[in-house]
Each structure stands twice: as structure tokens, then as C-alpha cells.
Amino acid sequence: MSAFVHPDEIRSRFSAALSAMYRAEVPQYGELLTLVAEVNAEALKADPAGADRLAAAGELARLCEERHGAIRVGTADELATIARAFAVMGMAPVSYYNLAPAGVPVHSTAFRPVDPAALARNPFRVFCSLLRLELIADQDLRQEAAAALARRDIFTPGARALIETAETAGGLDEDQADRFVSELLETFRWHAEATVSAATYERLVAAHRLIADVVSFKGPHINHLTPRTLDIDAAQAAMPERGITPKETIEGPPARACPILLRQTSFKALQEAIAFPGADGAVQGVHTARFGEIEQRGCALTPTGRALYDAALASKDFSALPDDWTALRRNGLAWFRYRATPQGLAGRAETADLEALIALGHVVAEPITYEDFLPVSAAGIFQSNLGAEVREAYAVDPAKADFEQALGRSVLDEMVLYQAEQEASIAAALKALGLAEAAA
Ligand code: OOG
Ligand code: NI
Numbered sequence: 001m002s003a004f005v006h007p008d009e010i011r012s013r014f015s016a017a018l019s020a021m022y023r024a025e026v027p028q029y030g031e032l033l034t035l036v037a038e039v040n041a042e043a044l045k046a047d048p049a050g051a052d053r054l055a056a057a058g059e060l061a062r063l064c065e066e067r068h069g070a071i072r073v074g075t076a077d078e079l080a081t082i083a084r085a086f087a088v089m090g091m092a093p094v095s096y097y098n099l100a101p102a103g104v105p106v107h108s109t110a111f112r113p114v115d116p117a118a119l120a121r122n123p124f125r126v127f128c129s130l131l132r133l134e135l136i137a138d139q140d141l142r143q144e145a146a147a148a149l150a151r152r153d154i155f156t157p158g159a160r161a162l163i164e165t166a167e168t169a170g171g172l173d174e175d176q177a178d179r180f181v182s183e184l185l186e187t188f189r190w191h192a193e194a195t196v197s198a199a200t201y202e203r204l205v206a207a208h209r210l211i212a213d214v215v216s217f218k219g220p221h222i223n224h225l226t227p228r229t230l231d232i233d234a235a236q237a238a239m240p241e242r243g244i245t246p247k248e249t250i251e252g253p254p255a256r257a258c259p260i261l262l263r264q265t266s267f268k269a270l271q272e273a274i275a276f277p278g279a280d281g282a283v284q285g286v287h288t289a290r291f292g293e294i295e296q297r298g299c300a301l302t303p304t305g306r307a308l309y310d311a312a313l314a315s316k317d318f319s320a321l322p323d324d325w326t327a328l329r330r331n332g333l334a335w336f337r338y339r340a341t342p343q344g345l346a347g348r349a350e351t352a353d354l355e356a357l358i359a360l361g362h363v364v365a366e367p368i369t370y371e372d373f374l375p376v377s378a379a380g381i382f383q384s385n386l387g388a389e390v391r392e393a394y395a396v397d398p399a400k401a402d403f404e405q406a407l408g409r410s411v412l413d414e415m416v417l418y419q420a421e422q423e424a425s426i427a428a429a430l431k432a433l434g435l436a437e438a439a440a
Contacts, residue, residue, distance in 0.1 A: 004171030007090030043230035076406035102379030251377035259298030299367035305333030
């Protein structure tokens with residue numbers, strides 16, 4: 001009998017392997033990792049209290065391992081199979097993002113670990129978009145694109161077999177896990193040979209650059225990997241010194257004393273040489289797809305807080321969102337993890353009231369990190385890498401039901417996950433203080 005490798009461990013191995021592959025393929029990514037490590041070390045040194053808080057929340061250990069990536073798939077079968085592959089690594093689809101209003105013909109989810117212990121071990125996430133071929137207006141081109149997608153299999157036979165093994169046996173042993181990682185890596189690899197002619201590629205680009213990126217290649221190459229920084233303003237300012245040109249503005253909320261949600265910036269996609277098949281041998285061309293991005297993660301907001309954020313983003317006035325942890329918490333605008341303090345555990349509880357316990361120093365509330373993405377920011381990231389062309393919104397409704405049908409399951413609601421974590425932490429804190437009965 002052989003023991004299964006824990007899905008968290010498979011995810012860690014895959015994330016590390018993907019990072020090594022991307023570093024070898026895109027040297028600027030390595031440069032970005034070095035920069036982020038330096039900025040994070042500086043930030044921790046400058047703010048020892050903040051460093052303690054991160055350590056207490058279990059976030060310090062995961063920090064240098066932390067990254068997200070993104071891929072874009074072309075068909076329902078590709079999406080459903082990638083979902084099964086991510087499940088082997090303990091990653092589930094969370095949330096639905098509709099990019100069509102921003103003129104990007106995809107809808108997306110993020111595959112990520114969901115329980116707090118798994119997130120603490122390795123929060124590796126992948127933003128995964130599905131092309132909406134129905135948004136190609138030209139009938140012939142749409143058929144050509146569908147045919148190109150139908151001809152390819154983005155998974156190796158080995159990857160497909162190991163996904164099946166994991167599903168039927170309930171896991172993978174050491175040898176299988178390592179083979180799974182290297183077989184699945186092939187799906188994320190760059191291919192410098194296009195599968196469509198230069199003429200077809202040009203027509204796809206004319207329809208939308210993103211359509212050409214999804215349809216013209218053998219696989220859904222990883223298009224960026226994003227390390228997490230503790231100070232995105234410092235990292236953004238230092239990028240030009242390293243020969244990296246960032247996009248002009250940072251996506252997401254402005255800089256705040258109490259960081260919320262997600263702030264992101266990227267550098268522009270590389271121009272890469274491509275060989276297109278031609279009747280008289282390969283035709284040389286170029287394609288831009290792969291880029292770099294960094295992000296700073298803040299506190300997850302409740303639906304009320306999120307509505308305030310969305311309104312603030314639209315009006316560019318963020319004053320309705322208090323920049324104060326206590327106010328964010330008392331007004332129910334952000335999610336928190338509650339913990340009994342050593343002082344609380346040592347003393348005798350005189351009250352079961354959470355606010356009173358916090359005032360007494362018997363319980364602390366720590367902001368829960370936002371583990372997801374922002375559609376408006378994502379649209380800005382897509383656009384910065386698709387050239388300067390401004391696209392009109394596609395006039396379509398969000399097609400969550402269609403997306404879930406392609407996925408083969410429903411996506412999880414991130415708010416339900418954050419709320420469950422907050423509630424479980426309250427129950428655990430009260431129990432630790434001997435107040436479980438009073439709380440129930
Ligand atoms: C995905 C862009 C979205 C993010 O961090 O918001 C994204 C893509 O370009 O495929 O990764
Ligand atoms: Ni990203």
C-alpha cells in the first residue's frame with residue numbers, strides 16, 4: 001500500500017515547477033521576484049508590528065511561496081478537464097467574473113484552495129478564462145476558430161490518465177504525483193509554433209487579440225505569474241530601475257493605512273517570435289501574450305463593504321470606506337478572524353459579548369485576507385497587455401449558467417467562504433474562553 005501525497009503538497013510542487021519554468025522562459029519574471037523579495041524584506045523591517053501581525057495570521061510563511069497565474073482556455077471540455085486537474089491539487093473554482101462589459105470576450109473563475117489551513121500552506125491560485133466564441137461576429141471566422149480548437153488536445157495522455165487515477169483511487173502516490181506535476185506542466189508551456197496560418201492569425205487578431213491568443217496555439221500557455229508584495233507602491237516605483245516598464249496606474253483601491261481587497265500592476269507583454277505553418281514552410285511572425293504582474297492583498301470585504309468599494313471605484317471617491325480596522329469591523333464592511341488572546345485564556349470570562357471581550361483584550365480580530373480577484377482590475381490587466389486598442393463592451397448578459405455548464409459544476413461563492421471562516425473563528429474563540437454555551 002502506498003500513501004497518497006496530500007493535495008496541498010501536489011499544489012506546492014506544481015506551483016514551484018510552474019514558477020521555475022516561467023522564470024526560465026521569461027527572464028523579467030525572475031527580476032520581478034527578486035525585486036518583490038527585496039521590497040517585502042524592507043517592508044517587514046520598517047514595520048515590525050505589521051510583521052508580527054502577518055506571522056500571527058500565518059501569512060508570513062506563505063508569503064514568498066505566494067503567487068497566482070492565469071490561463072485562457074478555448075472550449076468547455078478544456079475548462080472541465082482543467083477543473084478536474086486543479087481538483088487533484090485541492091483547488092476549487094471560486095466566483096464568476098464576466099469580462100464582456102469591459103470588451104474582453106471571456107468569462108472566468110479562479111481556482112484556489114478554500115479552507116484556511118490549505119490557504120495557509122500554499123494559496124496558489126489560477127485565474128482561468130473561457131473564450132466566448134459566440135462573440136465572434138464573423139460566422140466563417142467563428143467556424144475556423146472552433147475547428148482549430150477542436151483539433152487540439154491541451155492535455156498529454158499521461159495527464160489525462162493521472163487525473164483519472166486520482167479520481168478513482170482517491171489520490172496520487174509519490175511517483176504518480178511527480179509525474180502528474182510534470183505532465184500537467186506541459187499544458188502551461190509556451191509554444192513558439194502556431195497551429196493556424198499567418199493569414200488566419202491576422203483575421204483572429206482583427207476580431208480580437210485575445211481570440212488569436214487562445215485559438216492559434218497548441219495549448220493555453222501560462223500568461224503571467226504574480227508574486228505578492230507587501231508594498232506595491234515601492235515595487236512600482238522601483239520597477240524602471242530594473243529595466244521593467246510598469247503600466248501607468250495601479251489597479252484597485254488607492255493606498256490606505258488599512259489595505260483592502262487587491263491592488264495590482266503589470267508590465268507589458270513581450271513580443272515573441274512565432275512560426276506559422278505555411279504551404280512553402282514556416283512563416284515568421286510575432287505574438288504578444290506573456291507579461292508580468294505584482295499584487296498587494298488586503299482585507300476581504302463583506303457584500304456591504306464591496307458595494308461601497310464598487311461605488312467608490314465608479315465615483316473615484318473612497319471616503320465612504322473608513323480607513324480604520326475597528327470602523328470597518330463594527331460597520332460590518334470587512335471580514336475578520338477572531339482569536340482568544342493569552343490574556344483572555346489566562347483570565348476568567350466575565351462576559352460573552354464579543355465587543356466587550358475585544359475591549360478587555362481577551363479577543364483580537366484580525367482582517368481576513370482577500371483571496372480572490374476584481375473584475376474591473378482584471379479588465380485593466382487584460383487591456384494593458386492587448387495593445388492600446390480600446391474595445392467596446394460586448395452587449396451580452398453575464399452567462400454564469402453557461403459557464404458552470406461548461407465547467408461541469410457550479411462555482412463557489414467567495415462571500416460564503418469568508419463568512420464561514422469568520423463564524424468558525426468566533427465559535428472557536430468563545431469555546432477557548434469557555435463561553436461556547438453562552439454563544440449557542
Ligand atoms: C487574466 C487577467 C486577470 C488578474 O490578476 O486580475 C488577472 C489574463 O490576462 O488572462 O490575472
Ligand atoms: Ni493576474
